[in-house]
Amino acid sequence: MLSLLRFHFSAEDLARTRVAAAPHALWEIAASLHRFQTPAGRWAYAHWYRAARERLREAGLESAVRQLLLPLYPRASYWPDFLTPLEGAAGLEAGLTAILATPPTRVTAELAALARIRRVPPHLARLPERGPRAELVSVLRAYHRAVIEPHEEWMHEGVHTERVRLARHSLDGGTEGLLSGLGPAVRWRHPRLEIGTYPTEHDIRLRGRGLLLIPSYFCWKGPVSLADPALPPVLAYSLHHEPPRPTSGSPSLEILLGRARARVLRATAAGATTTEAAHRAGVTPATATHHTTALRDAGLITSHRHGNSVIHTLTLLGATMLSRNVQEAAR
Secondary structure (H helix, E strand, C coil): CCEEEEEECCHHHHHCCEECCCCCHHHHHHHHHHHCCCCCCHHHHHHHHHHHHHHHHHCCCHHHHHHHHHHHCCCCCCCCHHHCCHHHHHCHHHHHHHHHCCCHHHHHHHHHHHHCCCCCCHHHHHCCCHHHHHHHHHHHHHHHHHHHHHHHHHHHHHHHHHHHHHHHHHHHHHHHHHHCCCCCCEEEECCEEEEEEECCCEEEECCCCCCEEEEECCCCCCCECCCCCCCCCEEEEECCCCCCCCCCCCHHHHHHHCHHHHHHHHHCCCCEEHHHHHHHHCCCHHHHHHHHHHHHHCCCEEEEEECCEEEEEECHHHHHHHHHHHHHHHC
16 A cells, blocks of 8 residues: 655755756666566666666676665665665765765664565675675676666766756746656645655655755656655655657658658657657667757757757647647547
8 A cells, every 4th residue: 555755844945955966876776676676667668678687697797686686675665775875976986985884783774674574685684794795885886887877878868857847847936846846746735745656654854954856767656765764865756758659550750751750759749858869769869960950950849958968849840740640640
């Protein structure tokens, strides 16, 4: 039965709420390990899932993932907080250093909490010791290199686009407007932020500490926070993933534009950077740049530079063309 996670805000907390500037490497590791444990949402990660399994085999990491990482990161109501330290916001190595520096008493207590909901393999009982924890850090580094690092460009683009989107909400409605725009699973009811898809009933009183929002590429559907309310408050939540669009059964757009260019046009329907459009359309960034230039010249999309990225959106003509094509395909 699903419960509520509630963050209780004061005026000071609203002023100290912020959005992570880059993907949090350790939250992404945790969420990606959950993707191996469920078919839910697999369509959104199909390209990654196939490549990740192959890369884990090539790196000789299959056994370590199965015996060490999956038991530590169950897709369940709890996994140890020390595995996703706040320091990871500064990068992978800073986060791994924090894991290694975690007091043994805390590691022991959090493993005991994990054991209350899941069977913990006996060899994990040695993690409070520095040697086994150094081995864990080495495996996490190798895992990140094998299956997260190859997708970092897309992840950074996704976080950047999300920050732009939330900035618009903030400009229109302040911090409360930003908090109201975090997705269907999150509700802002002043002075509380409520997550209605949480596995346990959980209240976190921010008490002037503010909240760090962490957009996550691999987090799927329900947002996640830390179990210990005394730790710096964070909320990791899913970046928007577009459902797959058919590339067959609606031939007229492909005939007019060509298959790849039609896919790029569809990829910009919800707004996309060049890298995101390439990812969604299954083409290289260079090819996406070529097609977005042609689509812009044809008046089907418009492009605006924001920092180091270019965000593409449909024009009225492009939206009309796409809408009519969908209607034709449905007949």
